[in-house]
Amino acid sequence: MAVNHDGAMMVDSRFRRFFRSIVAAPECLLCAGAITSEHLICRGCQADLPRNEPACLCCAQSLSVAPSRICADCIEKPPPFDRAFAPFRYRGAVAQAVQSLKYNANFLTADWLGEAMIERIRLRAEPLPQIVIPVPLHRARLRERGFNQAQEIAKVVARGLQLPLEPNWARRTRSTIDQIGLNAVQRRRNLKGAFAIDGRVAGLHVALVDDVMTTGSTLTELARACRKAGAESIELWITARA
Ligand SMILES: [Zn+2]
Numbered sequence: 287m288a289v290n291h292d293g294a295m296m297v298d299s300r301f302r303r304f305f306r307s308i309v310a311a312p313e314c315l316l317c318a319g320a321i322t323s324e325h326l327i328c329r330g331c332q333a334d335l336p337r338n339e340p341a342c343l344c345c346a347q348s349l350s351v352a353p354s355r356i357c358a359d360c361i362e363k364p365p366p367f368d369r370a371f372a373p374f375r376y377r378g379a380v381a382q383a384v385q386s387l388k389y390n391a392n393f394l395t396a397d398w399l400g401e402a403m404i405e406r407i408r409l410r411a412e413p414l415p416q417i418v419i420p421v422p423l424h425r426a427r428l429r430e431r432g433f434n435q436a437q438e439i440a441k442v443v444a445r446g447l448q449l450p451l452e453p454n455w456a457r458r459t460r461s462t463i464d465q466i467g468l469n470a471v472q473r474r475r476n477l478k479g480a481f482a483i484d485g486r487v488a489g490l491h492v493a494l495v496d497d498v499m500t501t502g503s504t505l506t507e508l509a510r511a512c513r514k515a516g517a518e519s520i521e522l523w524i525t526a527r528a
């Protein structure tokens with residue numbers, strides 16, 4: 287196990303897989319039922335996953351009518367990113383998995399969530415982004431948690447798609463207060479200028495990775511900062527959309 291300069295654990299997902307294969311009989315990550323070693327979740331859980339379909343191509347918000355591809359919110363007020371993709375909705379077993387990564391440092395969950403994203407992203411015809419940037423945590427939060435869950439997922443996705451991962455190209459310049467209980471205007475004010483972006487994003491097609499997107503205020507502000515730094519095209523890759 288290596289430790290990076292932020293003190294975050296950098297355990298390789300291939301090592302986790304190997305370790306899991308040599309210890310006791312593998313269990314489904316979501317229900318603890320018996321499974322074969324090459325899978326992370328069982329067939330029952332796979333069938334019950336809260337898939338985010340149909341969803342807005344721009345913001346990944348779930349849509350009730352299949353034929354409409356862009357939601358009314360995005361048409362009325364286009365966000366500073368070009369598209370968003372989230373394979374799951376933030377509920378049930380997926381919400382539990384996301385929390386288990388964040389609060390119990392269950393890194394196998396990052397492998398599973400990352401692989402579920404890769405599976406879907408590989409199906410697309412459009413060109414892939416040129417770089418992957420995880421949503422950063424402030425240094426104080428990173429020290430407290432020991433890892434950045436968005437970075438753990440981004441690592442799996444970037445490796446799987448053979449894209450460069452640039453976790454240091456976006457930094458939180460200050461610690462923001464918890465967004466819970468703030469209205470849209472307060473959220474925007476709370477996050478304004480909270481991100482510093484490396485100038486190397488200029489002219490690039492960028493994917494910003496996070497575990498969950500709820501109101502989207504953090505990702506919107508980060509995308510806005512990337513746009514300001516000259517990013518040509520911005521996609522959001524989120525494992526679960528609330
Ligand atoms: Zn299961």
Ligand SMILES: [Zn+2]
Nearest residue numbers: 342345357360
């Ligand atoms: Zn939308």
